[in-house]
Amino acid sequence: MELLQALNWRYATKTFDATKKVPDDVFANILEAARLAPSSYGLELWKFVVVDSVELRAKVREVAWNQGQVTDASHLVVLCRQATATADDVEKFVKYTAEVRGMEVSMLDGYKQMMLGDVPNRTEENKAAWMGKQVYIALGFLMAAAAEAGVDTCPMEGFDPAKVDEILGLEARGLKSVVLCAVGYRSAEDKYGMAKKVRKPASEVIIHI
Numbered sequence: 001m002e003l004l005q006a007l008n009w010r011y012a013t014k015t016f017d018a019t020k021k022v023p024d025d026v027f028a029n030i031l032e033a034a035r036l037a038p039s040s041y042g043l044e045l046w047k048f049v050v051v052d053s054v055e056l057r058a059k060v061r062e063v064a065w066n067q068g069q070v071t072d073a074s075h076l077v078v079l080c081r082q083a084t085a086t087a088d089d090v091e092k093f094v095k096y097t098a099e100v101r102g103m104e105v106s107m108l109d110g111y112k113q114m115m116l117g118d119v120p121n122r123t124e125e126n127k128a129a130w131m132g133k134q135v136y137i138a139l140g141f142l143m144a145a146a147a148e149a150g151v152d153t154c155p156m157e158g159f160d161p162a163k164v165d166e167i168l169g170l171e172a173r174g175l176k177s178v179v180l181c182a183v184g185y186r187s188a189e190d191k192y193g194m195a196k197k198v199r200k201p202a203s204e205v206i207i208h209i
């Protein structure tokens, strides 16, 4: 119930109060929710880039339809996928899982072979779509956690990914931007904050067969 109340309260905030900062511990919890999001095989082929630099945020805004959320929100998160996915990602993941769970790597061999038979064999286009879709799960977790903490967000696809990658030097990190998320507090002036939530009725959206 609390979660549903929070989801009814949240909206894609257009105007943030630029004077209000999300406390570090609250923001850390919001990012933690994104980190805990599930991913295909558990590979976590993503990174969440927090743009602290005021200058970089101004530059990102220029290639993000001049959306004020980019510079005015307390924080800007660029949710990224890896540029590619390789057998090396599988190897590292298996090694790490064995370490965390105190197992022999060999015990995970069946799982490893299954992943090796899939991940490296995908086309680059397929990998991009596959990793990108998973990034949106993390986005959902981040936004829901923020709402539960009474923190506003605005997910944004309205930007030029190639330009954002260039501005933030993401290529050098082996990353591609997927979606932006502004995190902060709504301005009392944001007229969208007063607008009634528009959602189709459950009877139209949910199908029982």
Ligand SMILES: Cc1cc2nc3c(=O)[nH]c(=O)nc-3n(C[C@H](O)[C@H](O)[C@H](O)COP(=O)(O)O)c2cc1C
Pocket: 010, 011, 012, 013, 014, 067, 154, 155, 156, 157, 158, 159, 179, 197, 198
């Ligand atoms: C993937 C995605 C991309 C979006 N891109 C933008 C954007 O660039 N700018 C913006 O103001 N809102 C953006 N939105 C917000 C949607 O317009 C908004 O979530 C939708 O209208 C539903 O309204 P609500 O979230 O306020 O309930 C985006 C939402 C999603 C999920």
